[in-house]
């Protein structure tokens with residue numbers, strides 16, 4: 001279990017102190033694929049660097065299986081970092097070394113015999129699907145292949161936790177999907193806890209079971225991905241879950257607007273048609289976005305309703321009576 005307790009981080013800058021993390025508390029159980037999402041500058045990299053003590057928190061504790069990293073000396077931390085490894089957006093491979101030698105590197109540092117390291121490195125390159133690139137140099141690889149080598153290297157010390165800081169942000173969607181599948185596979189096969197830092201909800205959607213949303217150094221929401229998708233509470237979460245839900249009012253004007261949220265049913269009922277037939281209320285779709293998370297439907301629809309209060313109330317109670325659907329008024333929509 002990775003536990004972050006009251007983590008704060010203050011950077012001293014020329015313009016004075018800057019607080020990048022504010023009392024962050026998280027518990028990440030073993031074997032989880034846990035997402036940390038937030039906009040640029042939210043503090044994600046700072047937080048992940050605090051988890052392996054590349055950055056010392058100003059306040060708080062980082063506990064890995066009950067052991068407090070903040071009180072460890074450098075030698076103890078070096079040992080811990082073998083069990084908490086990291087991959088990055090820019091891969092950070094050693095360009096002068098072959099792929100095999102890159103994967104051998106952390107083992108050489110920790111004193112593994114050369115022949116044993118090479119054997120293990122070869123197994124790891126097979127695990128990530130690149131045995132034929134053992135003698136290639138990083139410059140000869142695609143981005144996705146470089147990240148596979150970086151993953152093999154990160155696994156070389158048999159870690160318990162794999163930290164992934166924007167590991168797919170430099171990759172195209174297909175390669176992103178392949179790398180996420182590899183991380184998911186590693187998580188299942190080796191039982192390694194994966195902590196996925198990203199600014200993309202699609203990444204969280206694809207492989208994470210739990211997610212924390214970071215905004216200006218604060219965790220503003222935390223929970224299962226399904227819960228957060230079904231019912232994002234804060235503005236930050238809503239913006240991340242439904243990034244396109246702001247339709248320009250000038251284009252589609254309506255005085256009474258409802259945001260209808262689908263909370264994970266297995267299929268969509270023809271809501272608009274039923275609303276017209278059962279209630280006689282004609283609604284306009286002002287915007288919509290749907291997602292499929294682990295086979296369940298999530299998403300929202302913005303409905304423009306007639307001005308009449310009776311129609312509006314009728315529509316609201318009708319929608320709320322349906323299973324797997326919730327509705328809330330969008331105030332000041334047409335301002």
Ligand SMILES: Nc1ncnc2c1ncn2[C@@H]1O[C@H](COP(=O)(O)OP(=O)(O)OP(=O)(O)O)[C@@H](O)[C@H]1O
Nearest residue numbers: 011013018020039040041042043044045046047199
């Ligand atoms: N060493 C530092 N000194 C001063 N300020 C820093 C330092 N490192 C980070 N910060 C500040 O802390 C805030 C959070 O930075 P961080 O890199 O953690 O954000 P992030 O969420 O990873 O952003 P991105 O998505 O762009 O990678 C930023 O405002 C940044 O300027």
Ligand SMILES: [Mg+2]
Nearest residue numbers: 044045046166
């Ligand atoms: Mg970052």
